[in-house]
Amino acid sequence: MASQTVTMPRVYEERGLLAWLTTVDHKRIGILYILGAGFFALIGGLEALLIRTQLAAPNNQVLVGEAYNQVLTMHGTTMVFLVVMPVLAGLGNYVIPLMIGARDMAYPRLNAFGVWMFLLGGLFLNLSFLLGGAPDAGWFGYAPLTVKTFSRGTGIDFWILGLQLLGISSITSSINFVSTILLLRAPGLSLNRLPLFAWTTLVTAFLILFAMPSISAALFLLFLDRHLGTHFFNPAAGGDPLLWQHLFWFFGHPEVYIMILPAMGIVSEILPVFSRKPLFGYTAVAYSSVAIGFIGFTVWAHHMFAVGLPDVVNAFFSAASMLVAVPTAIKVFNWIATIWGGAVRYQTPFLFAAAFVALFVIGGLSGLFLAAVPVDWQVTDTYFVVAHFHYTLFGGSMFAIVAGIYYWFPKITGRFLDERLGRWHFALQFIGFNMAFFPMHFLGLAGMPRRIYTYAPGLGWEGLNLLATVGAFILALGFVVFFVNVVRSLAVGTPAPADPWDGHTLEWLTSSPPPPYNFAHIPVVRSRRPVWDLKYTGNPHARPVVEIIEGDNRKEGEDAPEEPIHLPAPSIWPLVIAAGLTLFALGLVTHWIFAPFGVLLFALGIARWATQPLFPEAPGGH
Amino acid sequence: MARNLSEAQGWARRWAGGFWILGIWLTGCTAQSPSILAPVSPKGRAEAELFWFILLITAGVFVLVETLLLYAVFRFRARDLQAIPPQIHGNNALEISWTTATALGLAIIFALTWRTMAATSTPPADALPVKVIGRQWWWEFQYPTLGITTANELVIPVGRPIRALVTSADVIHSFWVPQLGGKMDAIPGRENPVWLQSDVEGVFYGQCAELCGISHANMRLRVRAVSEAEFQRWVEAQRAPAAQPVEPLAQQGYQVFMSKACVGCHAIEGTPAQGKVGPNLTHFGSRTTIAAGLLENTPENLARWLDNPQAVKPGALMPRLGLTPEEIQALVAYLLSLK
Numbered sequence: 001m002a003s004q005t006v007t008m009p010r011v012y013e014e015r016g017l018l019a020w021l022t023t024v025d026h027k028r029i030g031i032l033y034i035l036g037a038g039f040f041a042l043i044g045g046l047e048a049l050l051i052r053t054q055l056a057a058p059n060n061q062v063l064v065g066e067a068y069n070q071v072l073t074m075h076g077t078t079m080v081f082l083v084v085m086p087v088l089a090g091l092g093n094y095v096i097p098l099m100i101g102a103r104d105m106a107y108p109r110l111n112a113f114g115v116w117m118f119l120l121g122g123l124f125l126n127l128s129f130l131l132g133g134a135p136d137a138g139w140f141g142y143a144p145l146t147v148k149t150f151s152r153g154t155g156i157d158f159w160i161l162g163l164q165l166l167g168i169s170s171i172t173s174s175i176n177f178v179s180t181i182l183l184l185r186a187p188g189l190s191l192n193r194l195p196l197f198a199w200t201t202l203v204t205a206f207l208i209l210f211a212m213p214s215i216s217a218a219l220f221l222l223f224l225d226r227h228l229g230t231h232f233f234n235p236a237a238g239g240d241p242l243l244w245q246h247l248f249w250f251f252g253h254p255e256v257y258i259m260i261l262p263a264m265g266i267v268s269e270i271l272p273v274f275s276r277k278p279l280f281g282y283t284a285v286a287y288s289s290v291a292i293g294f295i296g297f298t299v300w301a302h303h304m305f306a307v308g309l310p311d312v313v314n315a316f317f318s319a320a321s322m323l324v325a326v327p328t329a330i331k332v333f334n335w336i337a338t339i340w341g342g343a344v345r346y347q348t349p350f351l352f353a354a355a356f357v358a359l360f361v362i363g364g365l366s367g368l369f370l371a372a373v374p375v376d377w378q379v380t381d382t383y384f385v386v387a388h389f390h391y392t393l394f395g396g397s398m399f400a401i402v403a404g405i406y407y408w409f410p411k412i413t414g415r416f417l418d419e420r421l422g423r424w425h426f427a428l429q430f431i432g433f434n435m436a437f438f439p440m441h442f443l444g445l446a447g448m449p450r451r452i453y454t455y456a457p458g459l460g461w462e463g464l465n466l467l468a469t470v471g472a473f474i475l476a477l478g479f480v481v482f483f484v485n486v487v488r489s490l491a492v493g494t495p496a497p498a499d500p501w502d503g504h505t506l507e508w509l510t511s512s513p514p515p516p517y518n519f520a521h522i523p524v525v526r527s528r529r530p531v532w533d534l535k536y537t538g539n540p541h542a543r544p545v546v547e548i549i550e551g552d553n554r555k556e557g558e559d560a561p562e563e564p565i566h567l568p569a570p571s572i573w574p575l576v577i578a579a580g581l582t583l584f585a586l587g588l589v590t591h592w593i594f595a596p597f598g599v600l601l602f603a604l605g606i607a608r609w610a611t612q613p614l615f616p617e618a619p620g621g622h
Numbered sequence: 623m624a625r626n627l628s629e630a631q632g633w634a635r636r637w638a639g640g641f642w643i644l645g646i647w648l649t650g651c652t653a654q655s656p657s658i659l660a661p662v663s664p665k666g667r668a669e670a671e672l673f674w675f676i677l678l679i680t681a682g683v684f685v686l687v688e689t690l691l692l693y694a695v696f697r698f699r700a701r702d703l704q705a706i707p708p709q710i711h712g713n714n715a716l717e718i719s720w721t722t723a724t725a726l727g728l729a730i731i732f733a734l735t736w737r738t739m740a741a742t743s744t745p746p747a748d749a750l751p752v753k754v755i756g757r758q759w760w761w762e763f764q765y766p767t768l769g770i771t772t773a774n775e776l777v778i779p780v781g782r783p784i785r786a787l788v789t790s791a792d793v794i795h796s797f798w799v800p801q802l803g804g805k806m807d808a809i810p811g812r813e814n815p816v817w818l819q820s821d822v823e824g825v826f827y828g829q830c831a832e833l834c835g836i837s838h839a840n841m842r843l844r845v846r847a848v849s850e851a852e853f854q855r856w857v858e859a860q861r862a863p864a865a866q867p868v869e870p871l872a873q874q875g876y877q878v879f880m881s882k883a884c885v886g887c888h889a890i891e892g893t894p895a896q897g898k899v900g901p902n903l904t905h906f907g908s909r910t911t912i913a914a915g916l917l918e919n920t921p922e923n924l925a926r927w928l929d930n931p932q933a934v935k936p937g938a939l940m941p942r943l944g945l946t947p948e949e950i951q952a953l954v955a956y957l958l959s960l961k
Contacts, residue, residue, distance in 0.1 A: 325724060340694045345700050376804075
């Protein structure tokens with residue numbers, strides 16, 4: 001072949017810490033997101049087990065009062081901001097550029113900044129445990145419990161600034177997803193051929209961009225109330241605690257869709273592949289995601305049916321909340337129709353994806369009770385709600401995330417996760433999950449409120465609570481098996497080819513793992529399932545014409561791309577800027593001395609980032 | 623239309639009532655629960671009926687969807703891993719049908735929701751007003767038309783609607799007695815009305831339902847629904863000033879109370895104690911529980927509380943006063959004499 005003209009900075013060849021700290025490669029950034037989320041999932045999961053241990057019996061003394069409230073708050077905050085959101089961002093980061101035939105995200109250095117901001121923001125939040133106590137007012141932080149009068153410690157300040165840092169991360173990553181998906185698609189990959197995971201990630205990125213400013217503003221006002229004597233949430237001085245709730249839930253409800261839409265996208269990728277059929281009703285599934293995104297901004301006050309809003313207002317939000325069930329039901333029916341008539345292969349990604357559908361349906365249906373205002377007056381703030389949202393966020397998002405990890409693990413690592421361990425993991429997670437969370441529906445109906453650290457015997461709550469606790473430990477055991485599977489498979493897992501699942505989308509065209517530049521030749525797309533159509537020549541009943549398309553699974557240098565590939569230079573400055581912001585936040589909460597150093601680092605990072613060229617000088621020149 | 627909806631609800635309740643797992647649950651482990659499905663008020667019953675109706679619909683959808691899913695998964699398992707099934711991309715008629723069916727089902731649920739809401743959101747005009755004030759971490763109840771202030775135990779006449787005006791003196795709480803109907807948030811600066819009523823005599827358990835700080839779990843309450851005659855007797859007793867201590871020990875307790883910090887926070891009508899921060903103790907001895915429903919009102923429990931309030935209720939704002947055992951015994955005798 002002709003001359004090799006890949007312009008690749010040397011550091012890409014390097015392993016080791018510095019290569020990771022300076023990476024701007026979307027794949028490495030994706031891995032960092034996923035590993036970071038995995039680390040925080042361990043913390044959040046241990047917090048959940050502490051909660052369940054305390055509630056296993058009435059009048060238990062394992063985790064009492066203040067300590068319980070801290071763990072409760074950090075469990076919720078961690079799972080939302082440090083696990084589900086970043087792991088979805090990580091999978092999106094890794095997979096979406098591959099899926100749409102791009103060589104990287106649109107803004108590689110901004111991308112690196114996003115992941116560092118997430119990791120440091122998460123550490124900053126958890127640092128509160130060591131520095132005077134974690135936040136303790138719930139993940140929703142209702143004022144006035146969070147104002148200085150009622151929360152004197154620094155826990156709430158860690159929470160305010162931690163969420164601001166994480167918000168910055170989410171906003172930058174969303175800008176990147178929007179730009180990448182809209183601008184960097186391969187030739188021929190029109191929006192109506194876009195894979196569903198990219199569709200849902202696009203909608204999610206818009207949701208984040210419109211929802212985040214609301215919580216950022218709310219957190220800012222709360223910080224002013226706490227430290228500069230303003231009274232935005234103080235009714236005695238003309239403020240209003242409900243202002244917090246409106247601002248928070250205007251973010252908080254779209255946040256629910258932020259966590260579920262990409263998960264729905266993952267399932268919409270996996271079910272067709274393992275049924276060997278196209279997604280049933282592609283257009284309906286794509287547009288229903290957009291519809292959920294829009295309606296998602298008109299339902300926030302359904303978290304506030306018991307605050308005394310007028311009937312007409314409650315009725316509006318009730319109707320809007322029920323309306324969300326229409327696009328959601330469309331998806332569920334389309335997923336089932338996708339499996340229907342297929343040639344279904346029971347591999348682990350499929351098991352988790354099918355379980356997602358089964359469990360998400362339960363969460364969706366229990367949501368209807370909460371949308372019906374009079375029923376909500378009874379069950380809101382009870383364990384019925386805890387059951388409901390764990391069916392959507394664990395039975396839903398988490399099952400889909402695990403499905404996605406089993407599905408893309410061979411692509412990311414070049415090795416399969418073990419099928420036998422995968423089945424054990426699935427069985428434990430499915431049984432444990434249902435045992436932990438199904439009884440909570442009944443606890444709520446039996447009058448047990450949420451967020452109580454203890455309860456009296458004789459109210460009929462003992463048996464179901466014990467059952468839930470046993471279930472939680474079985475669920476945890478499932479994740480132990482998962483962890484073992486990951487570690488073992490990384491070392492001795494079966495090597496995976498480029499296209500291990502007989503896939504449909506472009507990520508299966510390149511090697512496993514892909515080269516830094518993803519594709520030597522940018523593929524041209526002519527259908528919704530480019531890789532499938534390559535293999536089966538457009539004749540739906542044909543046998544494969546090629547066993548597996550090896551794509552670019554070639555030794556480097558064997559073949560040359562048709563044109564020079566420019567890859568952005570590695571940079572340490574995204575990390576420096578993120579560290580500066582974190583240090584500044586630390587200064588605001590702990591000792592002011594950190595703040596000027598934070599500002600200095602931030603300014604230095606900005607200046608160097610701005611003056612460092614994005615692309616290094618090409619060695620050969622051209 | 624309204625009648626049809628009402629019949630549908632009754633029908634739904636009868637059928638869904640047979641739903642086996644709930645049947646087992648209802649008769650089994652949670653028979654003693656303050657269950658929203660064992661309502662004793664018109665509001666609670668309307669809410670439970672709507673619950674049963676939605677359960678009927680959602681249970682139907684649940685069975686349908688899960689059956690279809692399981693059937694698809696098991697029926698279409700690939701035997702030949704190389705087989706390529708027919709490549710079907712969609713079906714407009716099918717998709718329009720399930721979209722329409724879903725929308726129709728939701729429209730019905732919304733109509734019933736609206737109807738139930740309109741019927742239960744406003745207390746009847748002739749209701750007895752009661753002010754409910756949430757405080758960290760106990761409940762104050764005022765009867766403005768009767769001139770009574772009490773704590774943690776709300777006494778109401780059976781069958782008479784109550785207009786509870788719910789508010790808070792500090793952070794947000796939520797007032798909830800499941801068998802009497804849905805909860806209402808207690809928000810500082812607002813007074814939210816909610817309709818309470820009990821159609822049977824009895825004691826009904828409730829507790830705070832909004833995270834309000836350290837002892838959120840310990841902010842409990844009881845509603846005692848009594849006959850109209852008994853309620854009148856109770857009202858008269860409550861309106862009387864506090865009983866004078868007769869026993870020597872109780873008289874000693876009176877002295878302790880008036881000389882210690884107690885008077886700074888608690889009021890006992892007819893005495894110099896006029897504090898407004900803690901519960902009004904004028905008729906403390908008539909209450910069945912102490913410490914926001916945490917303990918039975920017995921001499922032993924009261925002594926435990928007076929000795930170290932935070933050990934009973936973490937974070938309790940009542941300080942540990944360092945009372946001697948003798949002072950505690952005297953206070954117990956005095957406080958329990960305040961019938």
